[in-house]
Amino acid sequence: xxxxxxxxxxxxxIREVWSGNFSIESGALDVDFLLDGQYFKIQGSIFNDGVYQxxxxxxxxxxxxxxxxxxxxxxxxxxxxxxxxxxxxxxDAVIKSPYTSESFGGYSYSKASSSSRGNGESAGVTWKSVxxxxxxxxxxxxxxSAIRRYDYMRDS
Numbered sequence: 473x474x475x476x477x478x479x480x481x482x483x484x485x486i487r488e489v490w491s492g493n494f495s496i497e498s499g500a501l502d503v504d505f506l507l508d509g510q511y512f513k514i515q516g517s518i519f520n521d522g523v524y525q526x527x528x529x530x531x532x533x534x535x536x537x538x539x540x541x542x543x544x545x546x547x548x549x550x551x552x553x554x555x556x557x558x559x560x561x562x563x564d565a566v567i568k569s570p571y572t573s574e575s576f577g578g579y580s581y582s583k584a585s586s587s588s589r590g591n592g593e594s595a596g597v598t599w600k601s602v603x604x605x606x607x608x609x610x611x612x613x614x615x616x617s618a619i620r621r622y623d624y625m626r627d628s
Contacts, residue, residue: 473560474511474545474553475523480600481611484513484523485549488542495535496520501528506542513541552606556599 478484490505496517506512506526513523516538520531523543600607 473557474550477549477553477556477607478523478545481607483610483612484541485543485545486541487544490540490542491538493535493537494540496531496533499529499531499533501531503540511543511545513543515539515541549610552603556603559602560599
């Protein structure tokens with residue numbers, strides 16, 4: 473969920489970007505520029521692109537030429553990711569339901585919906601709409617990864 477949130481807010485909180493050839497052996501990435509507990513993003517891998525926490529395990533072994541972004545994700549964004557995960561878990565059945573309302577006997581139910589997806593189609597309530605105010609606090613207008621990551625480049 474953290475990666476989805478970082479993508480949604482267009483903010484990966486990049487500290488440094490290391491570019492070069494990297495090796496993942498025995499399911500682990502071993503580099504000297506990440507700290508224990510630090511989040512990082514693998515970019516350019518065939519099997520392991522994504523956001524992880526160091527030391528990451530369970531990765532698929534490979535050698536790749538790409539980038540590793542050292543991130544400095546604020547604790548409040550990590551807490552928000554946990555809150556969104558909890559909300560998704562609690563509302564899973566309602567989110568996946570194809571029905572916006574139903575009634576039987578003396579019972580009636582209507583699922584809330586946000587106004588529109590922009591294409592005239594009704595959009596159900598999602599984590600993005602429920603947490604929009606909290607997400608907006610960290611949102612960037614453009615992708616930091618595409619514009620500013622080169623300010624943080626380091627060769628491996």
